[in-house]
Amino acid sequence: MSAAAPPQLSGFPPVLAPDARVLLLGSFPGVASLDVGQYYAHPRNQFWRLLGACLEVEALHLMPYEERLRVAVRHRVGIWDVVASCRRQGSLDAAVTEAEVNPLAAYLKVHAPRLECIGFNGGLSWKLGHHLADYGYRVFRLASSSPAAAMYSFEQKLEQWRPLFACRS
Template sequence: MTQSPELSGFPPVLAPDAAILLLGSFPGVASLAQAQYYAHPRNQFWRLLGACLEVEALHLLPYEERLRVVVRHRVGIWDVVASCRRKGSLDAAVTGAEVNPLAAYLREHAPRLECIGFNGGLSWKLGRHLADHGYRVCRLASSSPAAAMYSFEQKLEQWRPLFACRS
């Protein structure tokens, strides 16, 4: 049996004035292929984020414009895992995960960061220690199409309270 190739994630989308950070686990196959966060057409990330930011058509904008809107709203996007091996897109298939240096990086590059939302179970498992560094953290229902047990509305209900940090 051949070993999966080592995969590398994306750099953070994070401005120094960010108040909120959404941390995923690691980009899926579609995201890696397109070099875009949350590129799978059934992933609800951009719809959820648009609803939370009251930018309803966010998911319809070109990717670079979506990123500009996110930064303007003082929201950052990153993943907990910097590199790993994985076949497919499921978090359960991740092996050999190398975690990003989250606390040190965030302290230096996003000094106004207050709240971190973890998009799914693996990101929560590997990153919830950030609460020990003074951040308000919360586990969010995953935006992944694999998390079909929650409707869009149920996910949105979990996501919305995080965005009170921007006020």
Template sequence: MLQGLPPLLDASTRILLLGSFPGVASLVQAQYYAHPRNQFWRLLGACLDDAQLATLPYAERLRAAAAHGVGLWDVVAECRREGSLDAAIMDAQVNPLAAYLRDTSPRLARIGFNGALSWKHGQHLAEHGYQVFKLPSSSPAAASLNFEQKLALWRPLFADALT
């Protein structure tokens, strides 16, 4: 079984970006969205009005996200999978999202689901009072939309919510 990455959120988190499960590059580097072609950090930087975000060292990216009240996690805690595609995930064990979020991040109001699998396993969080947003995946495998089209769909998550 492959193990996911730990949650990166705390009591000041107001927006959470939930992915499905880290790809091979992310697991190897123990970093969220480590694949160089993944558009996550560019999208987040554009939404935070920080064009430099994607070029910063990883630890600085995390600090910048946290400073804006943005947290990261995945819906799947562990699974079996060959390669990095969500379609190859088997025996998925889902993180205890609702209970963990309620206890860890009392200011959390909005959750963006980075891709279809995260949406499938997490959209129920709307029933717990969160505003939920189904986002197009930032993965290089999700090429049906270009960067600008994805960004237009990501921006509403951050509208009127930034510090």
């Protein structure tokens, strides 16, 4: 008897204003995020702490989710994922199968014409999206904010993330 296929999952729409200069692209929401319908909802994911430090917005990670999104948009930062839908058991990128990638280049050209820089939050997002450099974007491979990326300290991750935010000026 074979095990059932993992469920087909769908990601979230982009958080992206037309004046965005920076886009953070993850791979696909984890289980905790899918459960509550929020980007980076796992309490040990460092995304919101890293973003707050890069934007110099103290305690961003403690704000209500909708306020975190408003702060990102106000700072011309977008949030999205490379994968639109996939099958996956659990939260690890290594478990992603049948990935359908978002139409990144076409969407960004229309909806974020001032976008300059894209940061890829983790290896799978980089693998599936770094070709966006071919469209004129400056691309940055970032250490993942995921708790699974424990080989880097918060400070080491922050050092990798900060250069991306020079694009907002």
